[in-house]
Amino acid sequence: MKDLIMTNEATTPSGQPLGISHKPSRTKAMFSEFKAQNKPAFIGYLPYGFPNPDDSLTALRTMVEHGVDAVEIGLPYSDPVMDGPVIQAASQIALDNGERIANVFKAVEAVANAGGVPLIMSYWNLIYHYGVERFATDFENAGGAGLITPDLIPDEAGEWIEASDRHGLDRIFLVSPDSADSRLEVVAKNTRGFVYAAARMGVTGERSTIDASPQALVERTRKAGAENVCVGIGVSTAEQGAKVGAYADGVIVGSALVHTLLNDDGRTARGTAEGLSLLAAKTEELAEGIHGARA
Template identity: 85%
Template sequence: MTNTATTPSGQPLGISHKASPTETMFDRLRKQNRPAFIGYLPYGFPDPDVSLDALRIMVEHGVDAVEIGLPYSDPVMDGPVIQAASQIALDNGESINNVFKAVETVANAGGVPLIMSYWNLIYHYGVERFARDFENAGGAGLITPDLIPDEAGEWIEASDRHGLDRIFLVSPDSADERLETVARNARGFVYAASRMGVTGERDTISSSPEHLVERTRNAGAKNVCVGIGVSTAQQAAKVGSYADGVIVGSALVHTLLNDDNRTARDTDEGLRLLAAKTDELAEGVRTARS
């Protein structure tokens, strides 16, 4: 792979010293005594244009940061709702080349743009090329569910050069040593999966993520956000009472799917339901510590 991480004169690029937009967001919300609301939606679902409208609606109705998903053909972490949405996006011809439009849309709407992607997509696009294009679009950070810090050397270097956040995942089964490694290499926040397994809505949230947040903070992480399973305002409030951020994916994606969970809902109805669900969850997040 050609190394393009140089200045026009051929000198290696240095480390960026710009502030992390994600950490700046957490600092601002901490002063308000509330957690962040982080919402997920795959780019290109239900189609590229509507997905941009959906991202704007999420920010306008209370989402602080948006995880823009890059649909992938082998999504090992995604549950059936997100798998269905991602497949619709792939069938529509979604590709990584166009996702930066979504990044710009979130940034222009006033949200913090994150991308969530399996590493294979970034690797084949080109790590340095991705970091450059992501930064230029106004991106804040990358969530990599299948990349661990031990194998992330190229991404750590590229993200340092371009001032991008690195969000790695931990789970209730993570050993203390693993938590320390993640905390040491993360920038922005650590993504604490509330349970083992794939994403999806759940009727209840166990106490294990609260313990995981405490362990991750003790390992050195400044900001720890919880995702997987949060789908109601009550659950969002519970998680937000102890976590720095509440991550919601399937419950938002579900609003844009028909009841068969395989086809896209009518656009106007879907966007109306998305706005209502975002409002509901945002209220839970805002009142989490009141």
């Protein structure tokens, strides 16, 4: 592993460097609560600005009200190389609506006020150009809990590791079935909150079946030192959610939720009332399967 390059440009008014926050991890607290009940958590994804900025806030609240415990608020990106067609379509609609990173903190506040744990999922380039310290400050002030960075590895995350420590924010890195044990150890050591275990390599999207590789990956990641491991990419039904929830600390669902807000053409947004109704129903279906996985 390469040495992490650490910088500390944030200072107090007197010029002294800011210290490390001792604020507890909201994500870790959520998992502790669910572990006490022998249940997995339900983490749902939706891009901010889709189907439009106002309705996306309503959709995020709807997810929390109908069973999602933590929400991954996606930052739409013009080159989403890891996202499948459903999320790509939703992200493009958001971008066409003029979605900007500065507005995503409204979504963070909406999730927090609804009682959910607000996470942001973003490609690193967006955070870098916004300003790492500026992002961490704004995210913390909005009530955010943690950042998921699918294309940022701990070896290259020195600035974010330091900023997240200053602001008490979780940093969630990804692992895959192809990750070597040494890589799992690096990720587990540098993660705060939970490790995101991708069920398979490739882009995101709904799957008709879920194979056994995620369970083996969860076991390997825990052995490498991770306290909480959540599985994402592929879950689209309550049955699949229950299968994954039997062994994972949390089940992450994205495309299946986003899909409810898209028309059958896969490129345009449904009417608001119909879309929100379908989103609520799908969320409840998945929540029942995931939360009851070990019953």
